[in-house]
Amino acid sequence: MDSDSDSDGSHISATPPRDPFPPPRRPPPPPPKPPTSSYKSKIKPSSHSETISKLKKPSPKHTKPEPPPKSIPQTEPPPLPSPIGTLPFQIRRPPNQPHPVSTVRSLETLPAGFFSTHRASFSKIQKPSLSFEPEITPQKTTERKISISDFSDSSKTSNKKLPNLIRADAPLPPVNLQKRSVEGNFVKLNINGYKRKFTTKGKKTNSYSSKSKYFKRSKRRVKSEVNTESICDEEGLVAEIKQQPKSEKNIKFESIKAAISAVRKEASDENLVRLLKAMYGYDSFRDGQVEAIKMVLAGKSTILVLPTGAGKSLCYQIPAVVLPGITLVVSPLVALMIDQLKQLPPVIRGGLLSSSQGPEEAAETQRLIQEGSIKVLFVSPERFLNADFLSIFSATTFVSLVVVDEAHCVSEWSHNFRPSYMRLRASLLRAELNVECILAMTATATTTTLHSVMSALEIPSTNLIQKAQLRDNLRLSVSLSGNRMKDMLKLMKSSPFSEAQSIIVYCKFQSETDLISRHLCDNNISAKSYHSGMMARDRSRIQELFCANKIRVVVATVAFGMGLDKRDVGAVIHYSLPESLEEYVQEIGRGGRDGRLSYCHLFLDDVTYYKLRSLMHSDGVDEYAVNKFLCQVFADDTNSHGKVCSLIKESASRKFDMKEEVMLTLLTHLELGETQYLHLLPQLNVTCTLNFHKTSPTLLADKDTAVAAILKKSEIKQGQYALDIPTVANSIGVAPSDLLNHLQNLKVKGEITYELKDPAYCYKIVEVPSDFCSLSALLTRWLLDIENCKVWKLDTVYSAVVFAVDACEKAHGCNVSQQTSCLQQRVLDYFKGDNNPDVLDKMTHNSPFLRADIKVFLQSNSHIKFTPRAVARIMHGIGSPAYPSSTWSKSHFWGRYTQIDFKAVMNAAKAELMSFVGKDAPLFA
Ligand SMILES: Nc1ncnc2c1ncn2[C@@H]1O[C@H](COP(=O)(O)OP(=O)(O)OP(=O)(O)O)[C@@H](O)[C@H]1O
Numbered sequence: 029m030d031s032d033s034d035s036d037g038s039h040i041s042a043t044p045p046r047d048p049f050p051p052p053r054r055p056p057p058p059p060p061k062p063p064t065s066s067y068k069s070k071i072k073p074s075s076h077s078e079t080i081s082k083l084k085k086p087s088p089k090h091t092k093p094e095p096p097p098k099s100i101p102q103t104e105p106p107p108l109p110s111p112i113g114t115l116p117f118q119i120r121r122p123p124n125q126p127h128p129v130s131t132v133r134s135l136e137t138l139p140a141g142f143f144s145t146h147r148a149s150f151s152k153i154q155k156p157s158l159s160f161e162p163e164i165t166p167q168k169t170t171e172r173k174i175s176i177s178d179f180s181d182s183s184k185t186s187n188k189k190l191p192n193l194i195r196a197d198a199p200l201p202p203v204n205l206q207k208r209s210v211e212g213n214f215v216k217l218n219i220n221g222y223k224r225k226f227t228t229k230g231k232k233t234n235s236y237s238s239k240s241k242y243f244k245r246s247k248r249r250v251k252s253e254v255n256t257e258s259i260c261d262e263e264g265l266v267a268e269i270k271q272q273p274k275s276e277k278n279i280k281f282e283s284i285k286a287a288i289s290a291v292r293k294e295a296s297d298e299n300l301v302r303l304l305k306a307m308y309g310y311d312s313f314r315d316g317q318v319e320a321i322k323m324v325l326a327g328k329s330t331i332l333v334l335p336t337g338a339g340k341s342l343c344y345q346i347p348a349v350v351l352p353g354i355t356l357v358v359s360p361l362v363a364l365m366i367d368q369l370k371q372l373p374p375v376i377r378g379g380l381l382s383s384s385q386g387p388e389e390a391a392e393t394q395r396l397i398q399e400g401s402i403k404v405l406f407v408s409p410e411r412f413l414n415a416d417f418l419s420i421f422s423a424t425t426f427v428s429l430v431v432v433d434e435a436h437c438v439s440e441w442s443h444n445f446r447p448s449y450m451r452l453r454a455s456l457l458r459a460e461l462n463v464e465c466i467l468a469m470t471a472t473a474t475t476t477t478l479h480s481v482m483s484a485l486e487i488p489s490t491n492l493i494q495k496a497q498l499r500d501n502l503r504l505s506v507s508l509s510g511n512r513m514k515d516m517l518k519l520m521k522s523s524p525f526s527e528a529q530s531i532i533v534y535c536k537f538q539s540e541t542d543l544i545s546r547h548l549c550d551n552n553i554s555a556k557s558y559h560s561g562m563m564a565r566d567r568s569r570i571q572e573l574f575c576a577n578k579i580r581v582v583v584a585t586v587a588f589g590m591g592l593d594k595r596d597v598g599a600v601i602h603y604s605l606p607e608s609l610e611e612y613v614q615e616i617g618r619g620g621r622d623g624r625l626s627y628c629h630l631f632l633d634d635v636t637y638y639k640l641r642s643l644m645h646s647d648g649v650d651e652y653a654v655n656k657f658l659c660q661v662f663a664d665d666t667n668s669h670g671k672v673c674s675l676i677k678e679s680a681s682r683k684f685d686m687k688e689e690v691m692l693t694l695l696t697h698l699e700l701g702e703t704q705y706l707h708l709l710p711q712l713n714v715t716c717t718l719n720f721h722k723t724s725p726t727l728l729a730d731k732d733t734a735v736a737a738i739l740k741k742s743e744i745k746q747g748q749y750a751l752d753i754p755t756v757a758n759s760i761g762v763a764p765s766d767l768l769n770h771l772q773n774l775k776v777k778g779e780i781t782y783e784l785k786d787p788a789y790c791y792k793i794v795e796v797p798s799d800f801c802s803l804s805a806l807l808t809r810w811l812l813d814i815e816n817c818k819v820w821k822l823d824t825v826y827s828a829v830v831f832a833v834d835a836c837e838k839a840h841g842c843n844v845s846q847q848t849s850c851l852q853q854r855v856l857d858y859f860k861g862d863n864n865p866d867v868l869d870k871m872t873h874n875s876p877f878l879r880a881d882i883k884v885f886l887q888s889n890s891h892i893k894f895t896p897r898a899v900a901r902i903m904h905g906i907g908s909p910a911y912p913s914s915t916w917s918k919s920h921f922w923g924r925y926t927q928i929d930f931k932a933v934m935n936a937a938k939a940e941l942m943s944f945v946g947k948d949a950p951l952f953a
Contacts, residue, residue: 035811037639041616042505050109052662067192068554071824073953075645077708079704080183086372086751090534092575101169101787104916109474113174114276117711117885120778122131125245132349132586134556136358141545142273158352160338160911166902168248171530180862195654199729201676210262214401223307230436231292231655233641246737250875255459257702259773261920264396265364267377277386280306283306283373283612284307284375284515286306286307286348287299287302287303287305287306287307287864288303288350289301291303291325291346291350292350295321295322295325295326295350298570298595300313300318300321300346301313302347302387303350304342304346306819307345307346307349307373307375308342308373315334315495316332316338316343316493316494316495317342317343318340319493320332320343320467320493320883321342321343321347323491323493323689324343324344324347324465324467325347325350325351325437327464327489327560328463328465329454329466329467329468329485329486329487329491330466330467330468330487330492331404331435331467331468331469331470331478331481331482331485331487331489331491331492331493331494332467332468332469332470332493332494333469333470333471333473333478333492333493333494333495333497334469334471334493334495335471335495335496335497335498335499335613335616335617336471336472336499336613336614336616336617336619336621337499337593337618337620338471338495338499340433340469340471340900341368341371343467343469344357344404344429344431344467345372345373345376345404347428347429347467347877348376348403348404348429349376349403350402351428351429352426352463353424353425353426353427353428353429354402354403354404354405354426354427354428354462355399355403355405355420355427355428355429355430355431356407356429356430356431356463357404357405357406357407357431357433358406358407358408358409358431358432358433358449358452358504359406359407359408359433359446360409360433360434360437360446360449361590362382362507363564363567363568363590364433364434364500364590365380365382365406365407365408366380366568366909367592367593368406368433369406371593372404372698375555376403376404377401377403377404378401378402378403378404378405378406379393379396379397379401379402379404379405379406380393380405380406380407381393381394381405381406381407381411381417381888382408382410382411383405384405392681393405393418394416394420394873397420397425398420398425398740400424400425405740409448409449409451409452410444410710411450412451412452412460413708413709413710414710418460418461418671421462426462427461427462427463428463428464428465429463429465429466429467430452430454430461430465430466431466431467431469432449432466432468432469432471432481432485434469434470435469435470435473435481435485436470436472436473436477436481436610438450438451438452438474438480438481438484438485439473439480439481439484440479440480440810440813440814440817441474441477441480441814441817442477442609442610443472443475443477443607443608443610443611443818443821444610446691446815447538447695447696448696450484450693450696450697450700451700452484453484453485453694453700454466454484454486454487455486460583465633466485466486466487466892468481468485468487471497471613471614471617472497472608472610472611472613472859473497473610473859474858474859474861475860475861475899477861478492478494481859483896490877495544496856496859497613497855497859498613498671498852498855499617499620500852501620501623501624501625501626502616502617502619502620502625502626502628502848503625503626503627503628503848504628504630504632504832504848504851505627505628505629505632505832505848505851505933506629506631506632506829506832506833506835507629507630507631507632508631508632508633508833508852509514509631509632509794510632510633512603512631512633512907513544515631516533516544516601516603517547517548517551518632518821519601519629520553520581520601521551524598524599524625524627525598525599525601525627525629526859527600528532528597528599528626528627528666529577529580529596529598530574530577530580530581530594530597530598530599531580531581531582531597531598531599531601532581532582532584532588532589532599532600532615532618533548533555533581533582533583533584533586533587533600533601533602534585534600534601534602534603534604534606534615535583535584535585535603535604536585536605536607536640536778537585537602537604538559538560538561538585538640540583540604541557541558541559541583541584542557543908544557544583544603545557545581545583547625548581548583553580554579554580555579555580555581555582555583555647556570556574556579556581556582556583556584557582557583557584558570558571558583558585558587558588558723559584559585559587559588560585560587561880567587568583571588571592573592575594581604585610586606586615589615589618592618593621594618595621595622596622596624597621597626598618598619598620598624598626598627598628599627599628599629600615600618600619600626600627600628601615601628601630602615602628602629602630603605603629603631604631604636604820604830605630605632605633605636605637605639605640605825605826605829606630606825607640607644607818607821607822607825608818608820608821608822608824608825609821609824609825609828609854609855609858609859611825612630612825612855613855613859617626617950630829632710632826632829632830632901632927633851637826637870638823638926639873639926639928640822641819641822641823641870641930642904642905642906642923642926642930643814643906644818644819644822644930645819645900645901645904645906645908646687646816646901646907646908647687647689647690647814647815648811648812648897649684649690649808649811649897650808650895651685651804651805652895653684653685653895654694654804654807654808654811655800655801655804656683656684657680657686657691657694657804658797658800658804659683659800659811660675660680660683660684660693660805661673661675661698661704661706661789661791662793662796662797663793668793669789669793669794669795669796670793671758671792672754672757672758672764672790672791672792673754673790673791673793674712674714674752674753674754674764674788674789674790674791675691675695675788675789675791676715676786676787676788677691677715677786677787677788678786678787678788679786681909681911682910683910684909685897685898685907685908685909685910685911686909687909690791690811691711692789693811694807694811695708695789695791697807697810703795703797704790704794704795705793705794705795705797706788706792706793706794707787707791707792707794708791709763709764709765709790709791709792710790711762711787711788712753712765712768712784712787712788712790713753713784713785713786713787713788714752714753714754714764714784714786714787714788714790715750715751715752715753715784715785715786716750716751716753716783716784717745717748717749717750717772717782717783717785718742718748718750718751718771718780718781718782718783718922719747719748719749719782720748720749720779720781721778721780721781722777722778722779725739725749726739728779731764732774733754733760734760734762734767734770735774737756737759738751738756740759741755741756741759742756753767753768753784754790764790768784785920790920800942820867821867823867823868823870824858824867826868827867828851828854828855828858828871829851829864830868831850831851832854834851845913847865871928871929871932872932873926873928873929873932874928874932875925876934877934878903878925878928879932879936879939879940881903881921881924881939882903882936882937883940883944884921885899885902885903885919885920885921885942886899886941886944894937894941895941896934896935896937896938896941897934897937898910898911899933899934899937899940900930900931900933900934901924902916902919902921902922903922903924903925903933903937904923904925904926904930904933905917905924905926906920
């Protein structure tokens with residue numbers, strides 16, 4: 029999985045919201061409720077030997093479908109989160125470092141609303157528009173000159189070399205040891221050398237010779253990296269200490285080994301500090317680290333909640349060298365895995381397996397695992413679908429520890445839920461890997477999220493190690509802005525931002541990143557954009573240039589930064605409002621990782637809030653659609669147990685008007701919920717077009733069962749055989765992946781050529797639901813809870829920011845540079861789950877024009893069928909698979925009602941559709 033979760037702004041309407049009425053109060057937070065699902069035992073796909081024999085014995089099956097009844101959706105808010113106590117995270121001010129004081133010099137002037145002491149009310153910035161035409165012109169705002177001297181003094185201190193503020197009693201380690209070798213461990217060569225390394229087919233690659241080849245290459249590339257040698261031991265540890273005499277290297281390796289055996293004998297504080305010093309050169313542990321390491325070494329599953337940059341990685345790296353087996357680290361993004369692999373200390377050999385690798389790369393890594401050369405293995409959660417992967421582990425190649433990095437992704441109540449993370453259940457990990465100890469790590473989890481992660485991973489509440497989720501060296505500030513581009517330029521040209529060595533600017537939409545970076549370049553600030561729409565190669569190039577201080581500013585979407593450990597990021601600017609406080613904390617957490625002050629400024633504007641508010645509804649589904657989806661998943665068939673089926677992503681997504689990610693969420697729930705209805709298989713391209721070359725098809729079919737089945741089950745289109753892989757696989761009782769392997773063999777023999785298309789979710793049916801209606805009601809309610817939770821998270825971050833620009837000044841007399849403590853308190857309260865203040869609801873719930881506009885819209889599109897949700901999405905300017913923005917953004921009504929609550933628009937649309945088509949007529953396609 030190489031997915032990034034930034035969104036492309038192209039589908040968002042430029043139409044400004046209209047008709048903002050004074051914001052009413054909203055009922056307390058939503059309500060996220062912990063999931064009730066539990067993981068059930070799995071069916072393992074057939075082994076390879078079984079497959080070979082099955083390919084010779086066809087056993088076709090055919091059954092008829094039966095459509096289930098339909099029902100009406102119901103909604104109910106999830107319950108409130110319950111609090112868990114947290115320990116404060118101490119960041120000490122170094123001696124001689126002055127407190128930031130408010131006035132030293134006045135440098136720049138800024139427009140009104142920017143650090144203003146007379147802040148305009150939010151709604152005043154946005155003029156209500158009653159026009160039916162989209163307004164694309166930028167909003168106007170009055171400019172007022174004000175001083176931003178508040179920041180200037182502290183900036184002076186920020187450029188000085190300071191001790192590590194994360195823990196003042198832990199001084200910065202010696203530079204040569206602390207600076208991680210980018211090319212440091214063996215597996216790095218897998219990343220950089222994959223292509224060349226695996227071209228020699230069939231030749232068994234020796235890890236050490238590969239390594240020397242790699243170093244030859246890297247020597248050419250990086251001149252400074254000379255004299256690189258390595259020492260390896262029988263346990264898979266490797267010492268590569270660059271630019272040091274051999275004797276020193278031996279001494280270091282020996283001292284690490286001695287420290288490891290001391291910890292194995294007794295995991296005392298003293299022995300652990302000795303190992304820390306030997307491996308990393310650090311003198312002491314930071315808050316929370318030693319507790320976590322001790323818990324893991326004692327075999328206790330643990331959840332570790334430390335702020336960004338607090339040093340969570342070390343908490344699995346040290347156990348990894350002490351424990352006998354492999355440490356498996358599950359990460360949500362390939363880019364993150366690569367970064368983490370690069371950051372492993374030279375003594376640890378790492379490896380990586382992800383769905384974005386080719387089969388040869390994966391096979392080579394698997395071989396290295398089996399020969400015991402890999403100590404820490406990074407995997408994507410999708411790996412757990414792969415029977416080949418699970419079969420690597422045995423009595424000799426065993427897993428000692430599973431680390432779930434970014435563990436909040438396990439919970440649907442987090443800001444970054446990944447359906448594939450649902451697979452990470454303690455019961456599954458135990459069943460498949462025979463592993464007892466799990467370490468879950470996150471920097472951004474609310475109490476509700478923590479509860480659901482702990483329940484999925486079966487971590488007792490006594491094993492929670494939690495420190496406050498914000499570092500004190502981040503200076504937080506926010507301002508309203510009517511012209512963010514102009515205000516940001518002014519900000520960057522004034523102290524302390526003008527002095528920051530490296531800056532990250534976060535935007536919401538890909539299109540914005542290019543626009544802003546160009547604007548900065550035009551103004552002599554070296555900047556590059558970064559988003560998930562770019563080629564992976566370009567992205568890593570930009571990250572490298574940024575880390576090497578060759579680019580000063582990276583203008584990025586959320587895709588940049590997770591795991592980024594550049595120590596001297598002096599400022600993080602939010603050009604757009606983040607979607608949640610978790611996202612905000614994660615992004616500002618890229619700043620000040622060297623412990624120095626880092627300045628984090630957020631620009632608040634109306635338009636972004638409304639766009640994001642609309643986007644929060646882009647994953648929503650209706651019960652009737654879920655019902656239709658279930659009918660297709662179970663092939664309308666009551667007698668299909670054991671049948672392998674597929675769902676072509678693109679066509680199904682359009683048919684049910686559901687995003688692919690939402691379909692995967694539903695399928696995963698059907699596998700891991702209270703009843704196991706299906707077993708997910710790896711995703712495949714399922715439509716195959718095939719040509720025979722050497723032997724005639726009928727002659728080949730006499731010898732080959734698979735070919736016989738292909739002839740039976742395929743259609744001939746333009747001289748080619750067109751077939752559905754799962755259909756043919758079912759007819760001969762093999763797994764689709766085994767049939768594909770067989771086709772590949774025939775291709776190698778020159779018998780056939782074929783092409784595959786249509787990426788699909790594949791699954792084996794375990795049990796057909798007896799009551800489709802109640803199951804679709806349950807699933808819809810669950811998805812609706814998730815949708816509500818997202819809306820609540822956005823409203824919460826919005827409320828916190830509005831509080832900082834407005835209320836905190838009035839209540840506490842804060843000026844801009846003093847916003848830090850107020851904002852920090854809001855964030856900490858949010859994570860702790862207590863004192864959550866009322867969340868502002870800025871949305872309007874009605875408009876005198878809404879029904880009339882919907883009526884005109886329906887009349888002018890009377891040839892097309894709509895659902896209330898589809899109409900509401902168009903009125904909110906959100907594209908969906910069945911109503912894409914490429915078509916619908918041309919509509920006069922696209923994004924006209926972003927200020928009216930989505931549900932209110934849906935209700936109005938429902939009422940209009942009822943009167944438009946008549947009560948008895950069907951509303952939906
Ligand atoms: N005890 C320590 N003393 C000094 N530096 C440390 C210590 N532990 C970790 N570090 C350093 O802190 C930096 C951040 O560590 P790491 O990347 O593990 O943070 P993290 O908690 O995983 O952050 P994020 O959640 O943002 O990825 C690294 O450069 C690491 O070497």
